Amino acid sequence: MHISAQDSSAGADLPRDWIQVEVAAHKAKPGPLLPILHSIRNRLGYIPEAAVPLIAEGLQITRAEVHGVISFYHDFNTHPVGRNRLQVCRAEACQARGCRSLEAHAQETLGIGYHQTTPDGEFTLEPVYCLGNCATGPSVRLNDDIHGRVTPKRLDALLDQATTQPLTLQPLAEEPES
Amino acid sequence: MTRIYVPRDTTALSLGANEVAEALKQACADRDIDLVRNGSRGLFWLEPLIEVETDRGRVAYGPVTSEDIPALLDEGLLDGQPGHPLYQGPTEEIPYLKSQQRLTFERAGIIDPVSLDDYIHHGGYVGLRKALAKTAQEIVDEVKTSGLRGRGGAAFPAGIKWQTVLDADARTGSSPYSKRKFIVCNADEGDSGTFADRLVMEADPFMLIEGMTIAGLAVGADTGYIYLRSEYPVAHQILNEAIATAEAEGYLGDNVLNSGKAFHLEVRLGAGAYICGEETSLLDSLEGKRGQVRVKPPLPALKGAFGQPTVVNNVLTLAAVPFILAEGGEAYADYGMGRSRGTLAFQLTGNIERGGVVELAFGHTLRELLEDYGGGTASGRPIRAVQVGGPLGAYMPESQWDTPLDYEAFSEVGAVVGHGGIVVFDDTVDMLDQARFAMEFCAVESCGKCTPCRIGSTRGVEVIDRIRNNEHRDNNLILLEDLCDTLEDGSLCAMGGMTPNPVRSALQYFPDDFHRDSTTASQATSEEA
Numbered sequence: 001m002h003i004s005a006q007d008s009s010a011g012a013d014l015p016r017d018w019i020q021v022e023v024a025a026h027k028a029k030p031g032p033l034l035p036i037l038h039s040i041r042n043r044l045g046y047i048p049e050a051a052v053p054l055i056a057e058g059l060q061i062t063r064a065e066v067h068g069v070i071s072f073y074h075d076f077n078t079h080p081v082g083r084n085r086l087q088v089c090r091a092e093a094c095q096a097r098g099c100r101s102l103e104a105h106a107q108e109t110l111g112i113g114y115h116q117t118t119p120d121g122e123f124t125l126e127p128v129y130c131l132g133n134c135a136t137g138p139s140v141r142l143n144d145d146i147h148g149r150v151t152p153k154r155l156d157a158l159l160d161q162a163t164t165q166p167l168t169l170q171p172l173a174e175e176p177e178s
Numbered sequence: 179m180t181r182i183y184v185p186r187d188t189t190a191l192s193l194g195a196n197e198v199a200e201a202l203k204q205a206c207a208d209r210d211i212d213l214v215r216n217g218s219r220g221l222f223w224l225e226p227l228i229e230v231e232t233d234r235g236r237v238a239y240g241p242v243t244s245e246d247i248p249a250l251l252d253e254g255l256l257d258g259q260p261g262h263p264l265y266q267g268p269t270e271e272i273p274y275l276k277s278q279q280r281l282t283f284e285r286a287g288i289i290d291p292v293s294l295d296d297y298i299h300h301g302g303y304v305g306l307r308k309a310l311a312k313t314a315q316e317i318v319d320e321v322k323t324s325g326l327r328g329r330g331g332a333a334f335p336a337g338i339k340w341q342t343v344l345d346a347d348a349r350t351g352s353s354p355y356s357k358r359k360f361i362v363c364n365a366d367e368g369d370s371g372t373f374a375d376r377l378v379m380e381a382d383p384f385m386l387i388e389g390m391t392i393a394g395l396a397v398g399a400d401t402g403y404i405y406l407r408s409e410y411p412v413a414h415q416i417l418n419e420a421i422a423t424a425e426a427e428g429y430l431g432d433n434v435l436n437s438g439k440a441f442h443l444e445v446r447l448g449a450g451a452y453i454c455g456e457e458t459s460l461l462d463s464l465e466g467k468r469g470q471v472r473v474k475p476p477l478p479a480l481k482g483a484f485g486q487p488t489v490v491n492n493v494l495t496l497a498a499v500p501f502i503l504a505e506g507g508e509a510y511a512d513y514g515m516g517r518s519r520g521t522l523a524f525q526l527t528g529n530i531e532r533g534g535v536v537e538l539a540f541g542h543t544l545r546e547l548l549e550d551y552g553g554g555t556a557s558g559r560p561i562r563a564v565q566v567g568g569p570l571g572a573y574m575p576e577s578q579w580d581t582p583l584d585y586e587a588f589s590e591v592g593a594v595v596g597h598g599g600i601v602v603f604d605d606t607v608d609m610l611d612q613a614r615f616a617m618e619f620c621a622v623e624s625c626g627k628c629t630p631c632r633i634g635s636t637r638g639v640e641v642i643d644r645i646r647n648n649e650h651r652d653n654n655l656i657l658l659e660d661l662c663d664t665l666e667d668g669s670l671c672a673m674g675g676m677t678p679n680p681v682r683s684a685l686q687y688f689p690d691d692f693h694r695d696s697t698t699a700s701q702a703t704s705e706e707a
Contacts, residue, residue, distance in 0.1 A: 030355070030484055031446070033466030038408075038447055065467075072468040072625075073449035075408055091370030092565055093601045095615070096528030097556070129452055129569075129619065131409050132373040133192050134601070135222035135526060135533025144411045148192035 014050045015043075023058030032059065033069055037076055045085075046077040074126075082117040082124040084162045086110075087141040090127045093134035097149075102138045103127070105152040109159065122163050179210045180256045181231040185287065187218040187380040188412045189373070194243055195226040201244035202228075205251055217381020219287030220535030221274055229269055232258035238266040274551060279513060280537045281501050281521050282494060286381035292419045294427055297384040303429065305503030309392045310437050317396035318344055321499065323507030325519030330364055330455070330492030331567065331596040331672075333518075333585045339489060342479040343397040346487035360483040361393045361402035362464065362490045366448050366455040368407060369568025371599030374523040374535055375493035379406075379413040382497075383420035384429075387443060389496035391434060392503055393489055394441040402443045403483070405460050408450055417445050452623035456671050457490040459625055470625045471671045492597070494523060515541035518584045518595075528565075528601035529555045538583075545579040547600060559604040563612070563688065567596025569619055570676035572683035573612060594679065609688035614642040616680040624673060631674025634665045638681070645692055655692065658685070 022039050026032040036055060040047055047070050056063045070076045088103045110118055110125055117124045133139040136148035142158055150158070184190075184199040199213060221227060227240035237258035239250060246264060253261035266272055280286075289296035297303070309317050322337030348357050363386065367375040378386055390402040406414055421443050424430040432440045446464055448454050454463045458472035461483050482488025498520065502510045511519045518540035524547055526533045531553035538547075548554070548561060555561055563573045572593040574581075581587055588595045603612075617638030624631045638661055644654045662678035669675040685692060 031464050031466040034446065034449060034463065038449070068468055069466065072470075073451050075449035091619075092569060092612070092615070093371045093527040093599075095612075096601055096603045096607070128409060128450070129623065130368055130370045130372075131188075132367060132376040133189050134371045134373055134528065134599070135530065136189055136193060136225070137528070139192065141409070146188050146192045146412075148189060 014048055016050075016054065018043075019051050019054045020058060023055055027058060033061075033066070037070065037073075041076060045081045046079055049078060077124075080117075082122050084123050085126065085141075085143055086123050086159070087126045087128035087131070089129070089131050089133075089137065089139045089141075091130040091134075093130070094137035094139055097137040099138035102140075102150060102152060102155065106140075106155060109156065123159070179212050181212045181214060182256075183214045183216040183229040183231075183236070183287075185218040185226060185228075186215040186291075186412070187377060188410070189222045190218050190225040190227070191412065193225050193241065197244040198226045198228065198242050198247065201247040205247050206256075209256070211256070214290050216289065217287050217291045218377060219269065219275060220283060220377055220381075221272065221532075222534040223532040224266065224272075227266070227269075228255075230255060230258045234258065234268060236269045238269040238272065239264045240266055274532060274534070274536075278537050279521050279539050281510070281513070282378065282385075282497050282523060283382075283535060283537045284501075285385070286377060286535075289382065291381050291383055291416055292423065294384060294420075294423050294429075297382070301504065302384055302500070303388055305500035306388050306391055306429070306435070309395050309503050310435060310439075314344055314396050314398060317392060317503065320502060320507045321396070324498075324502040324510040325507075325514070325517070326495065326498055326502060326510065327518070327585070328492055329494035329498070329522070329597065330457075331369075331594070333595075336491060336495055339479055339491070340393065340396050342477065343399075343487045343489050346480050348398075348487050355484040355486050358401065358484075358486050359397055359399035360486055360488040361390050361397070361399045361496075362457075362461065362483055362488055363390055363402065363404040363496055364455060364457060364460055364490055364492050365404050365406040365410075365413075366460060367410075367493070367597070368452040368455045369570075369597055369599050371527040371565065371601035372525050372568060372597045373527075374525055374598060376410055376413050377523075377535055378493050378497045379410070380416050383417050384424065385497050385500055386417075386493055387420060387424050387430065389499035390443060391430065391441045392499050393491070393496060395439060397487070397489055399489070400440040400442065402441065403464060404443065404445045405448060405454070405464055406445050407448045407454075414445060414447065421445065451625075452619075453625040453671075453673055456673065458671070460490065461488070468625070470627045471673075473670065494597075513539035515539070515582065515584050516586055518586070522583070522595070522598045524583070524598045524600055526552045526600050526602070529557055529561075529604045530602045531556050540584045541582050543580050543582055544574065544600070547583070548579065548602065552602065555602060555604045557604045557606075559606065561602055562605040562607055563603045563609060563684075565601040565603070565612075565680065566599070567594035568599050569616060570594070570672060570679055571596050571599075572679045573609065573687065574683070575687040577687075592679070592683065594676075609684040609691040610642065610646055610694075613681045613684040613692075614639060614646075616677055616684075617642060620673060620677040628668070628670040628674060630665045630668035631670070631677070634661055634669075634674065635677065637661060638665075638677075646694075648695070651693070655685070 026035050052066045056066045131139045133148050224240035226242050229236040285300050318340045326336045327333040451469045453459045454469040459469040463469035513520050523537045536551050617635050620635035626632045641658050665674045666678050
């Protein structure tokens with residue numbers, strides 16, 4: 001099977017056997033594609049292009065169908081993401097509590113726009129439309145933790161905590177575990 | 179032994195509840211305490227709200243931070259003493275909670291959400307046992323009697339939907355699912371300003387599991403799916419834990435409570451697409467496709483998940499079912515007004531002093547909620563606009579705040595009750611920005627199937643930008659009205675069809691914001707800017 005070697009970030013390190021096992025494990029259940037994609041995303045942080053033919057073959061659907069599903073959903077990035085994923089809520093209830101200035105602060109502090117990753121690979125910044133924390137906005141989600149009443153100062157502290165606490169000695173060009 | 183409750187719902191956690199729990203554990207290492215992680219009572223302005231069990235009932239303190247723990251203990255926290263400024267008195271006596279009519283949220287914050295014993299001890303699974311003694315038709319009749327309408331926003335009578343699925347012939351479906359029917363819970367609560375579904379799942383998940391099991395018995399479905407948005411990681415974990423427990427204890431599985439009836443339940447995660455809260459998109463997504471809207475007919479009740487007859491109901495709709503079966507449909511119908519029966523969980527959000535869940539019978543006014551419960555804005559400035567019913571709901575000016583909260587009364591003034599979300603804005607809001615955001619949101623989240631929604635939303639953003647910049651403003655205002663007509667009349671579903679609601683209401687009730695000198699037009703900012 002052809003695996004796109006051009007995709008330097010994914011081609012070589014793709015846990016190919018693991019993906020095949022994952023596809024086989026979900027195959028029998030009704031509507032297996034989203035559970036498979038979530039499983040890959042949970043492990044790698046994104047869906048490498050090279051996973052597409054493996055999934056297509058496993059489920060006996062076309063690559064176009066797999067690609068169509070991946071590209072439809074905001075959760076499924078197709079490029080590697082930072083070690084931390086920061087989502088800033090942009091929806092109305094958070095707007096009423098100042099999220100427009102919070103998102104400007106996040107972009108300025110990290111020096112990136114939405115859907116971008118900081119050059120050191122620490123943070124990927126994403127918009128999110130509602131975290132269901134609307135009585136205590138503005139809210140952000142940093143990885144799996146949701147934070148409420150986030151002021152610019154509190155956001156700085158959260159970002160600081162995320163970079164200084166774990167794995168500060170990790171080499172810059174680290175690879176996804178396989 | 180002293181029992182202390184520290185909530186674990188998303189909002190409490192977002193404000194440091196885990197740190198509070200940790201600080202309590204450390205400070206009480208040599209004392210005999212039983213720390214329970216309950217769900218939230220929904221009084222979010224007081225979170226983290228910790229409670230201590232005393233002879234006088236549970237006593238509340240909030241909002242507590244981990245730094246408050248030493249002083250709270252010194253002031254007699256473990257005995258429920260009133261010394262500390264965070265003392266709120268007996269929880270049940272807090273007026274915000276005491277005056278509510280809690281049916282669906284009766285147990286929220288009281289029980290440990292993943293304790294089946296707690297659930298049963300507080301009246302859980304009475305409805306399922308009664309349902310098991312009834313025929314399918316009798317269960318459906320009970321739901322019809324209750325007058326329960328879909329709580330997701332569309333307010334379709336639940337009993338009629340269930341009847342359609344019960345009567346549907348499942349054999350016409352294609353293999354491998356023929357002869358089967360499904361129960362699908364729409365837990366893709368994407369509307370900004372709503373969190374009632376989340377609170378049910380995080381504070382009382384067995385109620386939803388029980389409601390879906392009863393729905394399965396009512397229509398003859400042996401499998402249910404909870405389609406949960408991926409933005410709710412806490413709910414995901416709690417639901418999975420509760421489902422595993424229900425399976426282990428015989429409340430789910432091949433032989434529910436030894437009745438010979440099967441019901442299996444699985445949580446499926448969405449992937450960050452707002453449109454998947456629309457029931458037909460949800461079904462396509464559940465099937466592993468792009469979450470695109472289907473053309474109706476066929477109705478999902480006849481041809482839903484995997485081509486089979488399917489009940490698709492919102493979390494709150496299904497969560498109301500155990501009460502209806504336990505207490506009878508009449509008991510539920512006793513609440514409410516007109517054709518809006520029962521209660522609705524209103525969610526006070528945005529710039530509000532006392533935000534949270536307020537479950538009341540239909541018929542109270544918006545002003546009562548904003549003033550008596552909400553206490554005005556958090557910023558202390560006057561309220562200017564209130565968006566009710568999510569991002570597709572209208573912005574309501576003060577002249578409409580005396581409208582009774584009832585599906586039909588709201589409809590008469592061009593507004594929607596929807597899922598009960600109420601987002602409050604103070605007088606710093608720029609309504610042109612809000613109208614622009616409605617179009618922008620539609621452009622980001624449109625499934626792309628129909629042209630008015632896919633293209634019209636982007637054109638809407640551009641037209642509003644021209645209005646802001648005073649480029650042929652009068653003509654562009656006419657164009658915007660025309661575009662709203664096109665979206666409303668030509669879209670396949672509510673996403674495109676209702677995006678004009680916030681745009682038109684902003685135009686109609688806040689026209690000044692669309693006629694500013696372009697050099698002074700400002701971006702809306704809040705008091706924190």
